[in-house]
Amino acid sequence: MSHLFPTYARWEIEPESASGSTMIDKNGKTFLDFTSGIGVCNLGHCPKNVEEAVLKQLKQFWHVSNLFQSENQEAAAKTLAEAAGLDRVFFANSGAEANEAAIKLARKATGKTKIITFKNSFHGRTFATMSATGQDKIKHGYGPMLETFIYVSYNDIEAIKSEIGNDVAAVMIEVVQGEGGIHVGNKNFLQGVQELCKQHGALFIIDEIQTGIGRTGKPFAFQHFDLDPDLITSAKGLGSGFPIGALIGIEKLEQYFGPGSHGSTFGGNPVSIAAAIATMEAIFNKEFLNEVLYKSEFLFMQLNSLKHFNLIQDIRGIGLMAGIECKLPVTAIIRELRNKGLIVLPAGEKVIRLLPPLTVSMEELENGMNILKEILEKAYVRRNAGVW
Numbered sequence: 001m002s003h004l005f006p007t008y009a010r011w012e013i014e015p016e017s018a019s020g021s022t023m024i025d026k027n028g029k030t031f032l033d034f035t036s037g038i039g040v041c042n043l044g045h046c047p048k049n050v051e052e053a054v055l056k057q058l059k060q061f062w063h064v065s066n067l068f069q070s071e072n073q074e075a076a077a078k079t080l081a082e083a084a085g086l087d088r089v090f091f092a093n094s095g096a097e098a099n100e101a102a103i104k105l106a107r108k109a110t111g112k113t114k115i116i117t118f119k120n121s122f123h124g125r126t127f128a129t130m131s132a133t134g135q136d137k138i139k140h141g142y143g144p145m146l147e148t149f150i151y152v153s154y155n156d157i158e159a160i161k162s163e164i165g166n167d168v169a170a171v172m173i174e175v176v177q178g179e180g181g182i183h184v185g186n187k188n189f190l191q192g193v194q195e196l197c198k199q200h201g202a203l204f205i206i207d208e209i210q211t212g213i214g215r216t217g218k219p220f221a222f223q224h225f226d227l228d229p230d231l232i233t234s235a236k237g238l239g240s241g242f243p244i245g246a247l248i249g250i251e252k253l254e255q256y257f258g259p260g261s262h263g264s265t266f267g268g269n270p271v272s273i274a275a276a277i278a279t280m281e282a283i284f285n286k287e288f289l290n291e292v293l294y295k296s297e298f299l300f301m302q303l304n305s306l307k308h309f310n311l312i313q314d315i316r317g318i319g320l321m322a323g324i325e326c327k328l329p330v331t332a333i334i335r336e337l338r339n340k341g342l343i344v345l346p347a348g349e350k351v352i353r354l355l356p357p358l359t360v361s362m363e364e365l366e367n368g369m370n371i372l373k374e375i376l377e378k379a380y381v382r383r384n385a386g387v388w
């Protein structure tokens with residue numbers, strides 16, 4: 001009998017060790033991990049530079065509280081802010097907490113409470129971020145949500161035009177909806193949303209929790225779309241597996257987050273900060289990000305070549321964030337991929353999501369694609385034979 005609340009439908013694998021793109025389970029079976037811990041281990045498992053930075057910090061001190069000065073927090077904030085083209089950072093422990101901070105700051109700074117988010121979005125599991133999320137299944141059974149969120153259709157500028165007014169505090173958006181099925185925002189739509197925010201005095205908040213830290217081949221995904229957000233949120237890949245989240249925003253907003261207005265005991269923990277500095281040092285450089293784009297081209301070329309299997313509805317994504325929408329539920333296919341040694345994720349019922357480490361080698365990508373082809377072909381044959 002498990003003593004854990006059964007909040008996760010866990011897979012049959014128990015990892016024993018992991019390095020780079022590879023994971024070995026307790027039975028000694030080797031897997032190619034194209035999940036990166038759900039978009040976290042962007043440098044692969046246990047990258048040496050992060051390990052060294054963390055070990056160095058572990059030997060100095062582990063925790064002191066945010067009442068003390070911190071050169072490392074300052075350095076991490078500077079790197080993050082500069083990479084995003086923004087000015088100020090608040091460190092939290094997770095994506096949901098970073099979004100909580102964004103929601104609180106937007107309400108306080110504008111004096112308004114109404115926030116527009118999008119159908120199919122995902123922003124977290126706390127009360128405010130669950131309320132912000134545009135998916136009913138996340139909220140089921142929890143009673144009334146925070147009432148001031150409005151959900152409009154994604155990639156539909158007319159839908160938001162009919163809801164936005166001067167009473168809106170903020171619009172919160174993912175430029176690629178991750179959990180919602182890998183839906184990439186349309187550039188005109190995203191720029192239109194930003195323009196509407198400007199017209200109505202609403203803050204433009206971009207949730208970069210899954211898309212940031214090099215995942216799409218830029219430090220942050222919004223940089224593909226020529227956008228200028230007031231606030232962005234980051235987490236997942238930022239600490240390479242050490243828990244950290246961040247709210248990053250324009251200078252003008254700092255007056256609303258003065259001493260005592262917000263806080264977190266563990267936010268910006270020294271060990272996580274050491275991991276974040278090392279992670280950003282490795283990822284935020286042109287050469288590294290160009291390689292991500294190069295691998296991405298190869299990945300999508302391969303994925304698009306699978307389109308002739310008539311069980312595939314669509315291939316979507318950007319950088320090393322890919323979704324294969326199928327015409328049938330994908331749980332069984334994902335299980336078969338695991339049995340063959342390739343670990344991938346679902347995103348909703350019908351989408352296979354690939355989030356390989358950004359450090360994945362071309363050979364590993366090719367191996368992964370071969371397994372995917374083999375299993376999809378089998379599924380295709382079975383479907384045509386009416387077995388599926």
Ligand SMILES: Cc1ncc(COP(=O)(O)O)c(C=O)c1O
Nearest residue numbers: 094095096122123124178209210
């Ligand atoms: C876009 C987005 N926002 C927020 C979150 C919540 O992050 P966390 O699980 O770290 O609270 C996630 C997690 O999947 C996410 O993908």
